[in-house]
Amino acid sequence: xxxxxxSTLAVLMSMAATGGVLAQEPPYNRDIRDLKxxxxxxxxxxxxxxxxxxxxxxxxxxxxxQHSGLSVRQDKTAVRVSMMGDVLxxxxxxxxxxxxxPTLQDILRLVKSIPAGTIVIEGHTDSKGSAAYxxxxxxxxxxxxxxxxxxxxxxxxxxxxxxxxxSRPVAPNVLKNGADNPDGRRQNRRVEFVLPNSLSAK
Numbered sequence: 001x002x003x004x005x006x007s008t009l010a011v012l013m014s015m016a017a018t019g020g021v022l023a024q025e026p027p028y029n030r031d032i033r034d035l036k037x038x039x040x041x042x043x044x045x046x047x048x049x050x051x052x053x054x055x056x057x058x059x060x061x062x063x064x065x066q067h068s069g070l071s072v073r074q075d076k077t078a079v080r081v082s083m084m085g086d087v088l089x090x091x092x093x094x095x096x097x098x099x100x101x102p103t104l105q106d107i108l109r110l111v112k113s114i115p116a117g118t119i120v121i122e123g124h125t126d127s128k129g130s131a132a133y134x135x136x137x138x139x140x141x142x143x144x145x146x147x148x149x150x151x152x153x154x155x156x157x158x159x160x161x162x163x164x165x166x167s168r169p170v171a172p173n174v175l176k177n178g179a180d181n182p183d184g185r186r187q188n189r190r191v192e193f194v195l196p197n198s199l200s201a202k
Contacts, residue, residue: 056197059110067103078194081107082170085125085141085189094140096148104148107193111154117196120160121146124192126185127166127173139163145191 060079064070069087073080088100096104111119123138123145142161150156166173171184 056114056195059113060195063106063110067106070103074197077197079197081110081193081195082190083107083193084186085191086186088145088191089141092137094137094144096144101148104145105152108149108152108154110195111149111158111193114195118158118160119154119196120162120194121149122162122164122192122194124164124168124170124188124190125166126188127169128185131165131167134165135163137163138165142191 056079057074060072060074060081063081064072069084071082073082083100083103087103088096090097121142123140123142125134125138127134129137139161140163142163146156146159146161149159166188169184169188170190171187172181173185173188175181
């Protein structure tokens with residue numbers, strides 16, 4: 001083999017070796033690809049969470065349609081199920097009426113279906129009576145509901161109780177002319193179940 005041929009072969013082998021190195025996938029390309037998969041995974045999780053959130057909203061809407069005395073409000077972090085106090089309790093009392101138990105059974109099933117997060121039970125009253133009395137009554141009522149749920153299988157550690165009295169009305173207690181507003185007072189006497197949606201529970 002002549003020196004010229006040897007030289008040519010050496011150059012070709014060198015080029016092949018160099019080409020082989022270049023043909024390998026650069027590390028930064030692998031990093032970018034892995035990052036793309038991570039982004040897709042996160043998008044999938046978000047989609048699943050939104051799906052669960054929509055499912056919770058659908059369950060709550062169905063529950064409200066089945067029972068009179070229930071209403072629903074929703075924001076970015078929670079779904080609120082409001083149960084009229086007149087359905088739950090006798091006037092000025094904190095003992096649950098037996099007629100309210102079928103509705104509470106459905107709420108219990110809903111509470112158990114939520115995989116994580118704290119369920120807040122808020123008691124609310126109308127504006128009759130002193131602020132201190134109303135706070136106490138609203139707390140006793142919310143606590144009575146929490147105890148009922150716990151007695152029927154809810155996890156006590158996941159329930160939080162608040163007595164808010166007449167501080168958060170959803171309707172006017174009196175009309176603009178100063179007259180009493182019985183319908184507004186009735187709406188304000190309520191217990192609210194604040195359910196974490198899936199985004200805030202994770």
